[in-house]
Amino acid sequence: MNTRVELRRGIYRDSVVLMQVSQAVAACHGVAAAIVAMATPLNIEIYERLGFDPAEVKGASPNDLLVAVRGEDDALDAAGAELERQLAPSATPQGDGFGSPPAPRTLASALRRGGSLALISVPGQHAFVEAMDAIQAGVSVMLFSDNVPVEQEITLKDEAARHDVLVMGPDCGTAVVGGLGLGFANALRPGPVGIVAASGTGAQQVTCLLDADGVGITAVLGVGGRDLSAAVGGRSTLAAMKALDDDPATEFIVVLSKPPDPKVAETVRDAAGRLNTPSLVAFVGVGQGDLTAATAQILAALGRSPTAPPQWPAPYDRTPRSGFVRGLFSGGTLCDEAMAIAAQRLGPIASNTPLQEAWAIGDDLNARGHLMIDFGDDRLTAGRPHPMIDQSLRLERIAQEGSDPRCAVLLLDVVLGYGAHLDPASELAPAIATARESAQRCGRDLAVVVSLVGSRSDPQGRDATAERLAAAGASVHLSNAAAARTAVDLVEGAGR
Amino acid sequence: MIRLDESPTMVTVGASLFADALTAQAAAPLEVQWTPPVPGSEADLALIAADLRTHAATAESVRRLTAANPRWVDVLPAGDVLGLGPREFLHAGPPVDWADASGPIRGALAGAMIYEGLASNFEEAGRIAAQGGISLAPCHSRSTVGPMAGVVSASMPLSVLEDEETGRRAYCTLNEGLGKVLRYGAYSREVIDRLRWLERTLGPLLGATLRKRGPVDVRSLIAQALQMGDECHNRNRAATSLLLREITPDMLESGARSEDIVAAFRFINGNDHFFLNLSMPACKVAADAARDIPGSTMVVAMARNGTEFGIQVSGTGDDWFTAPAPPVRGLYFAGYGPEDAGLDIGDSTITETNGIGGFAMAAAPAIVLFVGGEVSDALENTLRMYEITLTEHPFYKVPILGFRGTPTGIDTTLIVRSGVLPAVNTGIAGREPGVGQVGAGLVVPPMSVFADAVRALALRAVPRGAPGRSESRNQ
Numbered sequence: 001m002n003t004r005v006e007l008r009r010g011i012y013r014d015s016v017v018l019m020q021v022s023q024a025v026a027a028c029h030g031v032a033a034a035i036v037a038m039a040t041p042l043n044i045e046i047y048e049r050l051g052f053d054p055a056e057v058k059g060a061s062p063n064d065l066l067v068a069v070r071g072e073d074d075a076l077d078a079a080g081a082e083l084e085r086q087l088a089p090s091a092t093p094q095g096d097g098f099g100s101p102p103a104p105r106t107l108a109s110a111l112r113r114g115g116s117l118a119l120i121s122v123p124g125q126h127a128f129v130e131a132m133d134a135i136q137a138g139v140s141v142m143l144f145s146d147n148v149p150v151e152q153e154i155t156l157k158d159e160a161a162r163h164d165v166l167v168m169g170p171d172c173g174t175a176v177v178g179g180l181g182l183g184f185a186n187a188l189r190p191g192p193v194g195i196v197a198a199s200g201t202g203a204q205q206v207t208c209l210l211d212a213d214g215v216g217i218t219a220v221l222g223v224g225g226r227d228l229s230a231a232v233g234g235r236s237t238l239a240a241m242k243a244l245d246d247d248p249a250t251e252f253i254v255v256l257s258k259p260p261d262p263k264v265a266e267t268v269r270d271a272a273g274r275l276n277t278p279s280l281v282a283f284v285g286v287g288q289g290d291l292t293a294a295t296a297q298i299l300a301a302l303g304r305s306p307t308a309p310p311q312w313p314a315p316y317d318r319t320p321r322s323g324f325v326r327g328l329f330s331g332g333t334l335c336d337e338a339m340a341i342a343a344q345r346l347g348p349i350a351s352n353t354p355l356q357e358a359w360a361i362g363d364d365l366n367a368r369g370h371l372m373i374d375f376g377d378d379r380l381t382a383g384r385p386h387p388m389i390d391q392s393l394r395l396e397r398i399a400q401e402g403s404d405p406r407c408a409v410l411l412l413d414v415v416l417g418y419g420a421h422l423d424p425a426s427e428l429a430p431a432i433a434t435a436r437e438s439a440q441r442c443g444r445d446l447a448v449v450v451s452l453v454g455s456r457s458d459p460q461g462r463d464a465t466a467e468r469l470a471a472a473g474a475s476v477h478l479s480n481a482a483a484a485r486t487a488v489d490l491v492e493g494a495g496r
Numbered sequence: 497m498i499r500l501d502e503s504p505t506m507v508t509v510g511a512s513l514f515a516d517a518l519t520a521q522a523a524a525p526l527e528v529q530w531t532p533p534v535p536g537s538e539a540d541l542a543l544i545a546a547d548l549r550t551h552a553a554t555a556e557s558v559r560r561l562t563a564a565n566p567r568w569v570d571v572l573p574a575g576d577v578l579g580l581g582p583r584e585f586l587h588a589g590p591p592v593d594w595a596d597a598s599g600p601i602r603g604a605l606a607g608a609m610i611y612e613g614l615a616s617n618f619e620e621a622g623r624i625a626a627q628g629g630i631s632l633a634p635c636h637s638r639s640t641v642g643p644m645a646g647v648v649s650a651s652m653p654l655s656v657l658e659d660e661e662t663g664r665r666a667y668c669t670l671n672e673g674l675g676k677v678l679r680y681g682a683y684s685r686e687v688i689d690r691l692r693w694l695e696r697t698l699g700p701l702l703g704a705t706l707r708k709r710g711p712v713d714v715r716s717l718i719a720q721a722l723q724m725g726d727e728c729h730n731r732n733r734a735a736t737s738l739l740l741r742e743i744t745p746d747m748l749e750s751g752a753r754s755e756d757i758v759a760a761f762r763f764i765n766g767n768d769h770f771f772l773n774l775s776m777p778a779c780k781v782a783a784d785a786a787r788d789i790p791g792s793t794m795v796v797a798m799a800r801n802g803t804e805f806g807i808q809v810s811g812t813g814d815d816w817f818t819a820p821a822p823p824v825r826g827l828y829f830a831g832y833g834p835e836d837a838g839l840d841i842g843d844s845t846i847t848e849t850n851g852i853g854g855f856a857m858a859a860a861p862a863i864v865l866f867v868g869g870e871v872s873d874a875l876e877n878t879l880r881m882y883e884i885t886l887t888e889h890p891f892y893k894v895p896i897l898g899f900r901g902t903p904t905g906i907d908t909t910l911i912v913r914s915g916v917l918p919a920v921n922t923g924i925a926g927r928e929p930g931v932g933q934v935g936a937g938l939v940v941p942p943m944s945v946f947a948d949a950v951r952a953l954a955l956r957a958v959p960r961g962a963p964g965r966s967e968s969r970n971q
Contacts, residue, residue, distance in 0.1 A: 012531045017512070063535055102876065103529035105883045105914035110507045110528045112882075116499065119518070121510030122530055125538045129913065130509050130530075132545040139507075140498040144514065155546050155960055166498040178503040180523050183514060194500075219500045239497075247500045389513060418517035459520065 001032065002073050004080070005056040007039065008065040011087070018065075019390060021086040028082050030075025036083060039066040042383035107133040119182050120169075121145055127170060128152040135159045135167070142182045142222065143169030146378050150231050153224065157235035166239050171378070172222035173200025174417075176207075183222075184388055186417035187457035191216020193298065194250035194277075196240040198223050198257035201331025201376075202284065202291055204415060204453050205480055206256060209295040209309055211455040212478055215302065218250040219243075225332070228260030234268050241268075245275045253279040254298055258336065259288055284333075286340040286355060290481040291333070309479035312470040318447050318490060323408025325349075325487050326401045327372030328394050330387035334413045334451060335374040338484035345488050346370050353377050365397075368406065373397070388420045395431045402435025402446060409447045410435065411487040413480065414469070416454030416462060425465045429472035436473045447490050448474035451483035533913045534947045540954035544909055547957040549791030557786035557794040557810040558886045558905040561850065564782030565660040567711035568774055571703035573695070575650035577667060578638050582612060586635045588646025588843045589801025590816040593632060594625040598802025598821075600681030600838050603929025604645035605630070607683030611691050612649050618683060618929065636797050636808070640667040641780045641843035643772060644679035644925055644933075645802070652691065653699025657714065657777040659785060666781035670694050670702075671773040673766065680925045680932040681838075698760050701752050702743075709746035712739065714778040717771070718852065719891045722902070727860040728775040729844055729853030730921040730936055735771035740764050776843065779850035786810055786905075793953055794886060795906040798849050798918065798941065802841035802925065805941055809908055809949045811956065817949045819942035824924045826937010838927040840939045845920050851889045851904030854919035854938070855881045859894045859902075863921075877919045878903065884910040884918065908953065911946040 013021070018037050026034040033050045037043040039060035048054050052068045060066060069079045104110035107118055107130045118134040120127055124147030134141045135156065143156075148170035160167040168175050174197070175182040179190065184200060188207050195217060197203030203220050210217070221243065223236035237255065244250045253275060255268060265283060272279045280301060282294040296306040325342060329335035332353065339349045350367030353374045354360045361367050374380075375387035375394055387394055394412070401407040410432075414424050421427075432448050439446035450469050454462035466476040477483035506525035508515040518525045533541060544550055574580045585608055587601050594602070606621035609630065615621035624630065635642045642648055654667040669679075672690055676682040706712065717738050724734035740761070747757055764770045783796045792810035799806055806818040821839035828834070847853030857864070858878035861871045878894060881903035888901030906918055917940050924935040 061535055063532060101879050101882070104526070105529055105531070105916060106910060107507065107509050107528055108910070109883050109914075110509070110526050113526060115505050115507035115526060117504035117506055119506060119508045119510075119514055119525070121508075121514055123532075125542075126532060128542045129545045129909075130528075134507075136551050145510065151960075152542060152546070158960075164497050177498065178500060180503050180506070180518065180521055182506075182518070185517075221498075243497050243500060246497070249501065385511075418520060419514055 001070060002076055003052065003070045004068070004076050005052060006067045007057060007060050008067065009063070011065040012038065012063065013065070013087070019385060021083065024086050025069060025079050025083050028071070028075060028079045031069060031071035031079050034069045034079060036065070036067050038062055039064045040383050106130070108137070111137040111139055115139060117142065117177060119144065124148045124170070128156065131156050131167065132159065135163050135165055138163055138165060140165040141167045141169070142175050143167060143172055143224070144183050145169070146171040147382060150226060153226060154232055154235070157232065161235065161239065166221065166243060167236055168222040169224040171226070172224045174204055174220060175222045176217060176220040181418040184415060184417055184419040185220070186211070186455040187459065188455055189216035189457070190218070192218065192251035192302065194218045194244035194247060194253050195220045196223060196237055196244065196253070196255045197221070198225055198228050198237065198260070199333040201415060201453065202256050202333035204331070204417065205291045205334065206254070206295050206298070208453050208455050209292060209478065210298065212310055213299055213304065213307060215299065215304065218247060228257050228264045228268065230261040230264060234260070234264045237268055238271050241271055241275060245277050250277055252298065252302060253277050255279065255281045256294065257283055258333065259283045259285045285336060286343070290337050290341065292479040292481040309477065309482060311478065311482065312466040312476040314447070314473060314475035315470060316473070318445070320490055320492065321408045321445060321447065323491060324370045324406050325409045325411055325491055326407045327411040327487070328397050329372065329374050329413045330376050330394065331413050331415055331453065332374050332376050334453070334480045335372055337480055338411060338451070339372050341481060341484040342370060342372070342488050345492055352380070372411070388415050391421060391424060391427050395427060398431045398435050402438040403442070405442060405444065407446065409449060409487045409490045411449045411451070411483065413451045413453065414465065416452070416458040416460045416465060418459065420460070423460060425468040429468045432469065432472040432474055449483050449487045449490070450474045450476045451480040452476050452478055453480070531915055534915070534943060537912050537947055537950055540950050541909055541913060543954040543957040543959070544793060544950065546960055547791055548960065549958060550793060553789045553791030553811065554793050554886060554907065557789045557792040557796070561782050561786040561794070561905055562887060562890055563661050564785050566657045566714045566778035566781045567660055568655055568706060568714050569658045569711045570656040570706050571653050571670070571699045572656060573650065573699070574648050574652050574654050574667070577654055577656060578640065580648070580650040582650055583614065583630045584650065585630055585632055586638055586640055586642065586646065586648035587632055587801060588635060588642045588644065588841060589799045590804050590806030590818045591634050592801045592803050596803050598838055598841060599927050599929045600645045600802050600841055600925040601647065603681030603683050604647035604678045606929065607678045607687055608647045608649040610683060611688050612651060634799070635843055636799055637814070639665060639780070639784060641776045641846050642669060642679065643671070643776060643844045644842040644923060645681055646843050647678060651695055653695055653703070655774060655777060657774070657781050658711070659781045662785050664781055664785055666777040666784060668773045668777035668780070670698060671767060671770045673763070674769065674933060676932045681929045682932040683930055697756050698763065701747065701750060701756060701760055704752065705743055705746045705750045708750060709743070712742055714774050715891055717742070718775055718778065719893065721771070722852065722856055722859045722892055723895050725860055725862050727853055727856040727863070727921065729772065729847040730923070731860045731863045732771040732775065733768040735775065736764065736768055739771055739774070772844065775852065776846050779846040779852070783846060783849050788813055790956070793907050793909045795849055795908060798845035798920070799843045800840045800845065802838050805840055805945060807945050807949060809953065812949060812952045815952060817945040817952065819944045822939055822942060824922055824937045824939045826924055826935050828924070828935035829933070832926070832934035836926055836931070836934050838925040840922060841925050842922065844922065848918055848920050849906060851885065851902040852892055854921040855885070855904070856892065856894060856902045857919065857921070858896055880916055881919060883914050883916045908946045908949045911943070912950045917941050917943060
């Protein structure tokens, strides 16, 4: 066994690329551990956890590329070659010869070449400057980045108002504009409904349920989870409502959010009352109705009778069992909704994003009772890709729950669409099967319930995904609320 | 407001998977090749971007920079136009004293002191200067620019450039030619004799010619020369030729002695860089017009003294941001090598500050080898500069780029964000006093001066909603 550690200055790749490089290097024959990552404090922590020597990376800065490999002597060379292959510049050149411009280095530069909408997903501390470039160029922004300070959010939205553009975000997960899905977005058909969403996965759930009923959309305008806070005051929500009201194709406007600040809620309701287009303001959350119910309201307003959302039953009979529900989510609103439904019947649900402060869990993300974790929470995504892209944290946790005798029901969300993992079932189905097997070896029947958010046209294949997960032993529901109720049904009333 | 009825033209910055997702929807986004800014600058960049003044102030400095219309109006002694006293000397770059001065500056100061009759040799000049017997100031502080050592003394004739737009003036010495010359730190007898000829013959002849004929439109000459293979920093052959053609009849009519006129023709014709000492003050008068606009992030001076590389920025007044001068990468005259080279020196980077020189490299394929590259490198050099500049020059155009305006108006924040540094062409001075020029090449300015400027701009930024607090934040 031998170790090679190296810091490379002046090389920057985004974390998603480096995750793939890390995996490719770690997968080389004879390699025991490998990390290829920017030397952020978080990545250095991971480096140390992998058993590498902290002294070797003293003085590393987040702008250095950290490379560390441990393995058989001859494997290190193979790993090194693989690393170079992975880091080599792509074969497609940035410019194409005589006088063609090099790739733009800032949004300001890019927008001088054209563009009518900017999608920003740089790390939060760098997002403000890029967003200001766009706004000052008169271009609307979809700001996926999270961890943007609230003062900067307010400044961006005030500047946007001055320049008559829209800022969607920060922390805006999804948007659909002119038929184009931005960020995590489902492939949706055109139709009469325009949505303003303070919640990305909430909007994805509603639009996918509408899609199942054959109803399309004109646009989904995200505003960021904080837009309806007292501080931000609904600046983007109000602007987005106006944009939809001015859009002749939008026949029905939906404003979708968790219960906001009461004064802001009133402002939004007042504004909705003044729209020329019929509208529904749906604040979903504890005691407020769920996303599936809101969808039914929209369908009713459009004069359609909702059908029951599709589901794919588990391939075997399940009966109530003793133990706890463990929910592992990638979508924040889906997690909140599931907790609200479960807490009503099961009592306290421990969480990293708890409904009540008393139910909060520590950094180890463990609890003895019912537990739901939002892996998409800011604190868990700092320095790593979103769980909708990279499922590794959830996959580890599924394995852990499989061998935890207290876990009776595993509740998962799976979000399909552009931007999300290209084939989540390829990793989740085996993980589910393995967890069920390991539970079975200890004499437990681990029930698995999946909330599948997807449209019929999504690139991953909604139905194919559902069928593979069901075949692995899960029951799959297009309605997150239905999935949560199914999970609760499986433990409610049973002895602990 | 955002258009909902048509598919947007997308630009993305950040995780490439979102660009890939757009490509999967046949949307073909333009992807920014983003890298993090200089470490530690994030908060400063955000403060500057949030300052309500930044955008308009910077735009105003760009407007003034490109609106300038510099014309060569006269040649007069420095003592007259700048009021320089007999013991006052100007030098290139940020402020420096004798103790820290580089070889070329010491040599040039000694030469100028001998020329002014303050000393009879280098040693004596050094003793006087070391004891504070002369006073030193940067050329830039007196509306002047000087190539290489840039030493100016009271008796030297200066070209007077006037901006027709603002009436503002800038000054520069007459170019002495190549080889053993004062600006490269040489101070031998022939150097002093040439200075004397410039003072007594060429200066008065050119001054009389200009006063008789009226101003020479320098902006127009630069614009034409860029289309004839000059970048007006390291290549001035076309511009010098154009200039001579322009003033020939007026020189003949000046009434001067015909042997003086012939000597003047021979001198200018034998010195391809004669025009450099007009392109520099033309750029200086434009850059000065853009100075002192609170909130502006645009660079108004880049200059070196062989010890330090320094910049000044419109929004930070007369403050210099400096770092050790970098070495020059380039080609050497036969018999010289990197071990003979002094560090980067001269005010000629005022040309890059105004969008020509290294920034117009694509216009000058003839010298790409001299500055260390192939023609495609020259194109790439210029194209890369658009990433750190605010506009395209309305008069200075590059034929090979489809007559696109040169990248003009360097933005400190764009440098710190993109990591792209200004491309600077320059000559290489010998490190020891008295040697002169040893080569020419390219220099990469130190990133820290731009990062320091960004820090200073952030300290002066006016926070939103609390304009009153700006006073206490000012340094």
